[in-house]
Structure formats: structure tokens, C-alpha cells
Amino acid sequence: MDIAPERLVSMGYDSCAASCGRFMVLDRDILEFSCGISGLHVMPLKTAFEVYPHVRENLLFGLIPKDKNDFTKMASRVDPVGYYVRVEKGVKIADPMQAAFLFGGAHQDQLIHNIIELEEGASLDIVNGCANTHAGTSGRHIGITETYLGKGSSLGYTMIHNWGPDMEVYPVGAVQVGEGARYLSNYVSTSPVKRIETYPKATVGPHASARYYSIIYARQSSYFDTGAFVALEGEGSSGEIISRVVSEGGTVISRQTISGETKGCIGHMECSGLLLAENGVIHSIPELRGKHPDIDLSHEASIGRISDEEVSYLMTRGLGKEEARSLIIRGFLDVKIAGLPDRVKVIVDEVIEQAMSGKI
Amino acid sequence: MSFLEIKDLHVEAEGREILKGVNLSVDAGRTAIIFGPNGSGKSTLLGAIAGLPGFRVTRGDILFKGKSILDMDIDERARFGIGMAFQYPPAVKGVRLGVLLKHVNSDGNWVQTSAEMLNMTSYVDRDLNVGFSGGERKRSEILQLMVQMPDLALLDEPESGVDIENISLIAQGLRVMLEKDKPISRRQRSAIVITHTGLILDYIKADIAYVIMDGHVLGCGAPGEIFDEIRQHGYKKCTMCFAEKYRDMNTQDLEK
Ligand SMILES: Nc1ncnc2c1ncn2[C@@H]1O[C@H](COP(=O)(O)OP(=O)(O)O)[C@@H](O)[C@H]1O
Numbered sequence: 028m029d030i031a032p033e034r035l036v037s038m039g040y041d042s043c044a045a046s047c048g049r050f051m052v053l054d055r056d057i058l059e060f061s062c063g064i065s066g067l068h069v070m071p072l073k074t075a076f077e078v079y080p081h082v083r084e085n086l087l088f089g090l091i092p093k094d095k096n097d098f099t100k101m102a103s104r105v106d107p108v109g110y111y112v113r114v115e116k117g118v119k120i121a122d123p124m125q126a127a128f129l130f131g132g133a134h135q136d137q138l139i140h141n142i143i144e145l146e147e148g149a150s151l152d153i154v155n156g157c158a159n160t161h162a163g164t165s166g167r168h169i170g171i172t173e174t175y176l177g178k179g180s181s182l183g184y185t186m187i188h189n190w191g192p193d194m195e196v197y198p199v200g201a202v203q204v205g206e207g208a209r210y211l212s213n214y215v216s217t218s219p220v221k222r223i224e225t226y227p228k229a230t231v232g233p234h235a236s237a238r239y240y241s242i243i244y245a246r247q248s249s250y251f252d253t254g255a256f257v258a259l260e261g262e263g264s265s266g267e268i269i270s271r272v273v274s275e276g277g278t279v280i281s282r283q284t285i286s287g288e289t290k291g292c293i294g295h296m297e298c299s300g301l302l303l304a305e306n307g308v309i310h311s312i313p314e315l316r317g318k319h320p321d322i323d324l325s326h327e328a329s330i331g332r333i334s335d336e337e338v339s340y341l342m343t344r345g346l347g348k349e350e351a352r353s354l355i356i357r358g359f360l361d362v363k364i365a366g367l368p369d370r371v372k373v374i375v376d377e378v379i380e381q382a383m384s385g386k387i
Numbered sequence: 388m389s390f391l392e393i394k395d396l397h398v399e400a401e402g403r404e405i406l407k408g409v410n411l412s413v414d415a416g417r418t419a420i421i422f423g424p425n426g427s428g429k430s431t432l433l434g435a436i437a438g439l440p441g442f443r444v445t446r447g448d449i450l451f452k453g454k455s456i457l458d459m460d461i462d463e464r465a466r467f468g469i470g471m472a473f474q475y476p477p478a479v480k481g482v483r484l485g486v487l488l489k490h491v492n493s494d495g496n497w498v499q500t501s502a503e504m505l506n507m508t509s510y511v512d513r514d515l516n517v518g519f520s521g522g523e524r525k526r527s528e529i530l531q532l533m534v535q536m537p538d539l540a541l542l543d544e545p546e547s548g549v550d551i552e553n554i555s556l557i558a559q560g561l562r563v564m565l566e567k568d569k570p571i572s573r574r575q576r577s578a579i580v581i582t583h584t585g586l587i588l589d590y591i592k593a594d595i596a597y598v599i600m601d602g603h604v605l606g607c608g609a610p611g612e613i614f615d616e617i618r619q620h621g622y623k624k625c626t627m628c629f630a631e632k633y634r635d636m637n638t639q640d641l642e643k
């Protein structure tokens with residue numbers, strides 16, 4: 028396959044790094060999948076239909092209605108391309124699983140459907156990388172992901188987007204977080220994509236938690252309409268949505284909703300935006316809904332520019348203006364995510380470092 | 388020609404004249420102290436030397452190593468040998484102290500030694516000044532300067548708000564930076580130290596002191612004596628005596 032290894036690394040898919048399993052798709056073809064640990068199952072979704080009937084009967088379009096939008100309708104009419112990942116009861120896996128979805132331009136639309144199932148007490152980290160094989164290809168990527176987290180399980184789900192300037196991307200995601208389970212989503216997009224629209228939803232059970240972190244660096248003429256919806260349905264459940272958005276000329280609409288529906292729900296969201304250019308737009312729409320008196324929901328939002336005082340301060344130490352600015356921007360994007368394994372953090376840092384180097 | 392020579396310096400901030408004709412010089416290897424009440428223009432003077440935005444030089448000149456630095460940008464001045472410890476340094480979220488230090492000086496051993504000396508090793512992984520107490524910020528400033536090793540250190544109230552234990556740590560850093568353990572004739576690095584309280588004088592010997600009031604240099608002299616006078620009579624009462632006593636000396640200085 029003609030994709031440069033650096034490009035794979037820049038989307039978090041490092042063939043040398045330790046991983047418990049792999050899955051790689053180019054256009055509509057599954058190029059490789061493997062699984063190196065007992066208790067973990069990684070296979071094409073189509074294969075899973077044959078091996079585990081419940082996947083088709085209960086899980087497929089179990090969280091996302093087939094007729095939710097044009098994309099889900101399209102996806103429901105074709106054979107699915109994507110992974111089925113399952114971790115058996117009580118199995119805790121330290122090394123992350125790596126998945127890559129590459130768009131080579133063989134077809135105008137790339138339709139992906141993934142299903143993740145963690146049984147009671149299981150834990151897993153998945154790093155998904157998405158990119159064009161070549162920056163020039165144009166088309167649409169539609170990625171549907173349905174995630175089922177059993178009681179007390181824990182999933183860290185990192186998504187790294189490195190799409191080219193002519194790509195439109197429409198991920199549709201839904202997660203059911205079972206009692207006492209934990210879901211951590213960590214999203215990074217730094218490349219000059221044309222358009223990304225996504226509004227994943229987590230339904231959070233009793234004493235469970237869902238956290239969405241996103242880092243978006245919007246290049247000139249990129250358009251993002253992204254966010255997350257957290258429905259705190261179980262007693263004592265909690266949710267968090269944190270986003271850091273930088274615009275050097277692109278438009279970012281950041282929608283965040285937390286709905287506290289029962290007793291003891293705790294929710295917090297934070298959206299910080301940094302505008303680097305006059306033609307950039309950041310539109311932050313934080314929304315809180317409370318449906319029970321005994322809940323605690325809060326949000327913070329800010330949009331600003333790089334502080335001149337901070338730039339001057341760093342310059343007094345001998346750093347050039349651009350060096351000082353990029354250090355501050357890099358710092359702004361450095362979200363400290365509790366519970367993110369070091370191995371994954373290293374991948375994410377590397378991706379951001381690569382994206383920022385020489386480009387600002 | 389002095390190492391640093393400030394001539395008839397007029398500086399405006401937000402349209403208001405703050406410095407109204409300051410003359411001052413510092414020789415290589417010497418430490419000058421600046422005394423003056425709050426709001427007299429001490430920080431403005433250091434800001435103008437460092438080239439911070441917001442301070443507009445409307446008249447006069449600043450010569451460093453024989454060259455006017457007025458047209459240099461902040462970072463150029465820094466690379467030319469000017470360093471500054473801020474009175475109120477900003478906090479910079481996401482930028483770790485250690486990362487900045489690496490950008491300032493690639494000599495990892497020296498960074499480590501400096502951090503140890505200032506008891507700051509556990510702070511290098513923290514965001515720059517974020518959540519630092521007053522005293523920690525001052526230590527962080529001195530650490531950054533030690534790593535930078537400027538030829539001219541501008542120290543804006545390095546001891547204010549710092550407890551005694553930490554003052555001695557800071558002073559130790561300054562002694563190294565200013566080569567205080569070498570004989571006077573062999574010292575190269577200079578400093579201007581602003582002090583409101585004079586406390587730092589118990590730790591760092593200065594060679595000369597200037598008194599600034601209302602944007603003017605009233606005079607200069609031996610640091611200990613001037614400080615005693617200020618302590619005894621306060622700045623207000625001193626105005627007169629300085630004005631008379633040091634006027635001659637000041638002009639002589641300039642002529643030299
Ligand atoms: N950036 C600024 N904009 C407007 N006024 C300023 C600014 N910086 C200082 N000043 C004013 O200049 C005067 C001198 O301030 P400063 O140099 O900080 O005094 P000192 O350090 O001696 O206490 C004060 O009246 C202060 O309010």
C-alpha cells in the first residue's frame with residue numbers, strides 16, 4: 028500500500044508501537060486485522076454477524092436509528108465495513124488497540140460502521156486514526172460507531188483526524204454507558220479538512236461517567252460543526268465535555284449539551300477558544316438541561332486571542348515572537364486528561380507536535 | 388562609556404509621561420539599586436530597558452554595550468544580553484516551566500543545577516507561574532534568569548512578598564548570576580535591582596544606589612547610606628536633601 032509511514036504515525040497508527048490489536052481499512056477494503064490477547068476479539072463487522080448473531084440482531088443500529096439522517100440511511104443499505112471489537116468479562120487490557128481508516132479516493136463515499144462491546148468489568152483503550160492516503164483526494168467519510176459498555180467497564184476512545192482539505196467527514200456516534208462504567212472520548216483534529224460534522228451522544232447509567240475531550244485546530248477555510256451530547260440518565264452519573272478550539276481562519280461551531288435527568292447527576296463543560304486570525308469564527312453553544320432538583324451542572328466558556336503580555340514575557344527570555352506564540356498555542360491545546368494512559372498521551376502529543384511544527 | 392547608559396530618558400505610558408528625563412548609568416560587573424516610592428516610575432524604567440510594549444520612549448536614549456537599543460525588539464534585546472525578573476510575571480497556561488527553560492538554554496545540566504539551587508525541581512513540570520504563590524513566582528523568575536544568564540539583569544522587587552527562607556534562596560541565585568563571589572575587578576555581569584523595602588541589601592551588596600521620584604532621578608550614592616536616610620526620614624523628606632546633595636554628583640557622573 029502506498030502510504031508513507033510518517034502519515035500513519037501522524038494519525039496515531041504506529042506499526043512499531045505495542046498494541047493489543049489492529050484494524051486497518053483503505054476505502055472499502057479491510058487491509059489487516061489482528062488480535063494478540065485472549066479475551067479480546069477484533070474482527071470485521073460482517074464476520075461478527077456470522078459468528079455472533081446478537082451483533083446483528085441487537086447491536087447493529089441499536090443505539091443509532093437507521094433513519095436518523097441520510098448517512099445512517101445510506102449505511103443501513105450496504106454491507107458494513109468496519110470492526111467489531113469485544114472484550115470479555117473482567118479482562119483489562121493495558122496496551123491500546125490501534126485502528127486506521129484511510130481514504131484513498133477509490134469511491135466518492137467511504138461508509139464505515141464499527142461496533143464496540145465491553146463486557147462487565149472489562150477495560151480497553153482504542154486509538155483510531157483517520158486520514159487520506161494523499162492530501163489531494165476528495166470525498167466523504169461517514170463513520171458510524173455504536174459502543175456498548177457493560178457494568179463497571181471502562182473504554183478510552185481516542186480519535187485522531189488527519190483529513191485533507193477536500194474531505195467532508197460525518198461521524199455518527201452513540202455510546203451506552205452501563206452502570207458504574209466509564210467512557211472517555213478524546214478527539215483531535217489539526218489538519219486542513221473541508222468539513223466535519225459530528226454530535227455524538229452518550230447515555231449514562233447509574234454511577235457511570237462519560238467524558239468528551241476535543242482538540243480542534245481549524246485551518247483556513249475549514250468548517251467544523253462538532254460537539255457532544257451527554258444524557259445523565261442514571262442516578263449519581265456524571266459527565267464532562269471539554270473542548271479547546273484554535274482557529275487560524277476556519278469556522279468552528281462547538282455544541283455541547285449535558286442533560287441532568289435524575290438525582291445526584293454532576294455535569295461540567297468547558298469550551299475555550301483561541302482566535303488567531305481575523306477571519307476565523309468560533310461559535311460556542313454550551314447547553315445545560317436540568318430535570319431534577321438534586322443535580323449540579325456547570326459550564327465555562329471563553330473565546331479570546333493570544334495574550335500580548337504572555338508573548339512579551341516569553342520574548343524577554345530570548346524567544347522570537349513566533350516561537351513564543353507557538354509555545355502558547357501548543358500550551359493552550361495541552362489538555363490534561365485524567366485517566367488517559369501515558370502510551371496514548373504520547374501518541375496524541377506526537378500528532379499535535381507534528382501538526383504544529385513549521386505550520387504556525 | 389558605561390556598560391549601560393541612560394540619557395535624558397522620557398517614557399510615556401498610555402499617553403501620560405511617566406519618566407521625565409532619567410539619567411543613569413551602570414558599569415560592567417556592578418550592581419545598581421533603585422529606591423523610590425510606589426508609582427515613581429521604577430518598573431517603567433526597567434520595562435523601557437527591556438523593550439516591553441506599552442512604554443513609549445519619546446526622548447533620550449538607552450545605550451547598552453555602546454549601542455542604542457531603542458530600535459531592538461524585546462527578544463533581540465534579550466539575546467543582546469538583557470534579562471528581566473518581573474515584579475508581576477503573568478501565568479502562562481499549558482507552558483511548562485521546564486519546557487520554557489529548555490527553550491532558553493539547551494544546557495540541561497545547567498538548568499538542573501539552577502533548579503536545584505532555587506529548590507524548584509518539583510516545579511519544572513508545572514505550568515509557568517500557574518497557581519504559584521507570590522514567593523514561588525519570584526523564585527521562578529530568578530530561576531529563568533539564572534538559566535538565561537544575562538549580562539544585565541533587571542530585577543524588579545525580587546524580594547517583595549517572599550519569606551526570609553526564600554529570600555536567601557533567591558539571593559544565592561543572584562550571587563551566582565552576578566558573580567558576587569569573584570573579586571570586583573573580575574565581575575562582568577551587571578544588574579539593576581529595584582527594591583522598595585531594601586531587604587535584599589542584607590544579602591546582595593550593591594555598588595551604587597539611585598533614588599527615583601515622580602519620574603526623575605533625585606540622586607545617587609552609597610546604597611547603605613541612602614537606604615538609612617530613607618528609613619530615617621522617609622522619601623518625602625529626603626527629596627530636598629537629595630536634590631541638593633546629589634545634584635552635583637549626578638551631573639559629574641553624566642560628564643564622565
Ligand atoms: N502600562 C501603563 N499604563 C498606564 N500607566 C502606567 C503603566 N505602567 C505604569 N503606569 C503608571 O506609571 C506610574 C509609575 O508606575 P511604575 O513604574 O509601575 O511605578 P513603580 O514601579 O515605581 O511603583 C504609576 O502612576 C502607574 O500607574
Ligand SMILES: [Mg+2]
Binds near residue numbers: 429431543
Ligand atoms: Mg514597580
